[in-house]
Amino acid sequence: MRFASLTTPTGREPVLILPTPEGDRVLRLGHLAGDVAAILADPDLRERARRAGAEADAADLPRLDPTALAAPVVPGKILCLGYNYRGHVPDGADPTADDPAFPDVFVKTADTLAGPNEAVRIPRAATDVDYEGELAIVIGRTARDVALADALDHVGGYTILNDVSERAWQRRQSQWALGKCSDGFAPLGPWIVTPDEVGDPQDLLVEVERDGVTTVSQSTATTVFSVAFVIHHLSQVMTLHPGDVVTTGTPQKLPAAQAVHRPLADGDAVTVRISRIGALTTRFVAASAPDDSEVAA
Template sequence: MRLVTYAGASGPRPGAVVGDRLLDLGGFAGSVAGLLADAAALSAAEAAVAASDPSSLPVLDESVLLAPVTPGKILCLGYNYRGHVPDGVDPTANDPEYPDVFVKTPNTLAGPNEPVAIPRGATDVDYEGEVAVVIGRRAQRVALEDALDHVGGYTILNDVSDRAWQRRQSQWALGKCSDGFAPLGPWVVTPDELGDPQDLLVEVVRDGVVTVSQSTSTTIFSVAYVIHHLSQVLTLEPGDIVSTGTPQKLPAAQDVHRPLAPGDAVTVRISGIGELTTTFVGSSDAGQEASA
């Protein structure tokens, strides 16, 4: 299933995308995270989708889609694709022993239709297209072989980053956590529909040019290992996001690096999941939209 959260007349509602139509699932759970955490409700929702008549459903209006989940935690990986390494590090060097984990704070969450404001004074804002894992079942000290049982689905995250702030300190928080720096969506694809998370093509398109193109088969740490690893330290709850890192930009894109500017748009597309397009605006533009 492709699960969404959409803006209904009475507030956010969970739903399923059936072809190009929308099936409301509010009768089964109050949220997508709640649906993923309740096996009986999820099974009933799957049956409802299978039995639905798409012609009787409203056409999906993607403009009403919100972030598919509201995570309590957004955990991200750095340098998880082979060939993507810190400046000055040999890209052919041995793999690291453990994942490089950082946090994006709740203020970074943005929906699939929300523009991202470039902060005042920012000089080097960049994009990172990533496969984001949505936790479906509580995970605490899970074994590696059981880790994927705790995955509720997969979505797309653009790990927007202010490189100038990121370079100013050994910890990355101030470069990663500006308001709206984690666009998420447009939906959550359940594991039964997606298949193998280690066989997805991650691409990013900017200005009509593909700037990133690499398979998740080249990640250093698999989804299963990352869930297992993180759960040894903290408890992962339904709706939490674990974003699995970005590939290195293609050489031609690296050679002409240009910081994001108002008016730019970046599309992250991942096979089996879909596309997430984020537009960037000036901070004053975002303020005007919020007050409109």
């Protein structure tokens, strides 16, 4: 199943996205729960949503208006990993030789969340904004002290997050918060795909396209820490709640893309594609000039 959130005149509404040969259709689920996280957390609601989707005549449902999509969940916390993909190594070398013992974890704050159609505003103080296309885990069951063997049972689904980063601010300190937490620096979506449709999360192709050029292409099979390990590891020190988002790091840019990389600028667009999940396109816009009240302050 593909769960999404629509922006309506009365607020956000959970929906099921049903693919058809004529395009995606929308089945409204507001009668089941107030948001997608509540449906993911309740086995009965998930089953009712599944039955509703199976019984619906998709041809009679309204077409999806992609511009109406909001972030599929509003997470209580967004936890992210750094340096989780192995890089290219010479033939015959051990690709695991430089693996860290534990994942490098950081937090993106609430104001970083953006929907799949929101443009990211480049802060006036920014000089080196970059993108990171990542597989995002959406927690479906409360997880605390979860055994590795049981970790995937706590996944509600998977989506895509662009971990937008300001490298200059990130390099100014050992902690990354100021480089990762500008407003809107976590576009999320377009929907959440349930684990039964995604299959093995360690067998997904992550690709990033910037202005029509593929800059990243790597399988989640090359991550150091699996989805299951990440959930197990985090749950040893904090409770993961339904709707929380955990991202799994970004692959390295392809050598040709690294050679010509430039900071993101007004008008740029970045698309993150992950097999069996979908695509998330983010547009970037320049910050507006300060108004008189800001200048006076």
